[in-house]
Amino acid sequence: MGGKRRVLVVGGYGAVGHEVGRVLAADRDRLDLVVGGRDAAKAAAVAAELGVEHLRVDVDDRASVDAALAGIDLVVNCFIATREPSLAVPEAAATKGIAYVDVAGVPESFCERVLGLGDAAKASGATLVTALGLNPGLVGLLVAAQRAHFDALQSVDVYFVMGGRLGGLTARSMQGIADMVRAPARQWRDGAWQPPAPKSCGRKARPPFDRNVYFGPAMITTDLVGLPSALGLDAFRFWSGMERTLQGMAFLLGIRWGRADTPERAERFLRRLRWLGGKKSSDEIGLEVVAQGVRGAAPFERRVSFHCREELATALGAAFAVRQWLVDRLRSPGAFVPHQALDLGAFVDQLRQAPVGYEGSEAPLAAGGPAADLLAPRK
Numbered sequence: 001m002g003g004k005r006r007v008l009v010v011g012g013y014g015a016v017g018h019e020v021g022r023v024l025a026a027d028r029d030r031l032d033l034v035v036g037g038r039d040a041a042k043a044a045a046v047a048a049e050l051g052v053e054h055l056r057v058d059v060d061d062r063a064s065v066d067a068a069l070a071g072i073d074l075v076v077n078c079f080i081a082t083r084e085p086s087l088a089v090p091e092a093a094a095t096k097g098i099a100y101v102d103v104a105g106v107p108e109s110f111c112e113r114v115l116g117l118g119d120a121a122k123a124s125g126a127t128l129v130t131a132l133g134l135n136p137g138l139v140g141l142l143v144a145a146q147r148a149h150f151d152a153l154q155s156v157d158v159y160f161v162m163g164g165r166l167g168g169l170t171a172r173s174m175q176g177i178a179d180m181v182r183a184p185a186r187q188w189r190d191g192a193w194q195p196p197a198p199k200s201c202g203r204k205a206r207p208p209f210d211r212n213v214y215f216g217p218a219m220i221t222t223d224l225v226g227l228p229s230a231l232g233l234d235a236f237r238f239w240s241g242m243e244r245t246l247q248g249m250a251f252l253l254g255i256r257w258g259r260a261d262t263p264e265r266a267e268r269f270l271r272r273l274r275w276l277g278g279k280k281s282s283d284e285i286g287l288e289v290v291a292q293g294v295r296g297a298a299p300f301e302r303r304v305s306f307h308c309r310e311e312l313a314t315a316l317g318a319a320f321a322v323r324q325w326l327v328d329r330l331r332s333p334g335a336f337v338p339h340q341a342l343d344l345g346a347f348v349d350q351l352r353q354a355p356v357g358y359e360g361s362e363a364p365l366a367a368g369g370p371a372a373d374l375l376a377p378r379k
């Protein structure tokens, strides 16, 4: 395909959309970027900063979405309302044969509905990738990428830490987090998703965090559901914690008491939590994946981690998908969760090059250590 391709970022002046634009600005020789949003003046201001075009689009209005998608080759959807999100953007993309990527985490039903557009996408030649934000999008990619390093990958623990200063978090993403916290958590063991056991774990988090963090089991979202059986895992646990215990407790209690139920309440609540977090806490999020299994007939462990601002982490996966699509390496038409659609090795290479403090280590596990039973016959 010759010439530059046109990429529209919907919600392009929001925290995540703006970051997607900043990252993709480096690819301007290969694509024409368009900042889209329902407020044309705000879209114009961000477009001017990035040196790109802008247009007005309201995702709640199908006619506005259809008009905005005219002449677009790929759309990055960076606005998914927490309550009753519109399906107009993925539906229009699936019908018109336009590639589509979104950063949805919650609500789950949105991702499932995007996956339900798979037949329409196949018919039109579009590739749709849903749930490609930080949590769980990058999580699934990083977990799936571990498989290539083991003869048999057996257990994976993911530790997600949110910095106490909650930098980059918006009232909108607070509402999404509230929905995630309220949803029942599950963990994979003995070949099935089950209620979590144990219910918590304390551990030292990796830099930039320098203290013990209390982790609780996190909700398992659509894109992770098929992962353990696809990878043949015995155990998969996704832990989530916040840098400061005092703030973490206030966060959890506040969510249970409905403090993030409306955008206004979420905004007030976020301000108070930031105040509680204090100046010494981090502005970043951190993610560590601990994978154990067998390599060369011996128990073996890999640890990979990265940390950066939340909005950059949320934007990275979508930007990576756009780059894969630019070189025609996004999977063939249909609707997919990230680990089904993207080249995992290329993703890790790109993460290593991004300004996210990526670290990886691997080592044999000591005989008699906590994973000594890895070589025992599997059930």
Ligand SMILES: NC(=O)c1ccc[n+]([C@@H]2O[C@H](COP(=O)([O-])OP(=O)(O)OC[C@H]3O[C@@H](n4cnc5c(N)ncnc54)[C@H](OP(=O)(O)O)[C@@H]3O)[C@@H](O)[C@H]2O)c1
Residues within 6 Å of the ligand: 010, 011, 012, 013, 014, 015, 016, 017, 036, 037, 038, 039, 057, 058, 059, 060, 078, 079, 080, 081, 082, 103, 104, 105, 106, 131, 132, 133, 134, 135, 136, 137, 169, 170, 172, 173, 176, 314
């Ligand atoms: N998976 C993850 O890890 C993760 C993490 C964070 C966020 N997210 C997702 O990212 C999305 C954006 O989060 P954010 O932090 O960037 O929020 P944000 O800063 O509030 O940005 C949302 C943007 O969408 C725009 N918007 C609102 N209603 C719209 C409509 N009807 N049509 C078109 N644009 C509209 C907003 O414009 P106005 O200023 O005009 O309202 C704003 O520019 C969230 O919806 C969430 O789904 C995912």
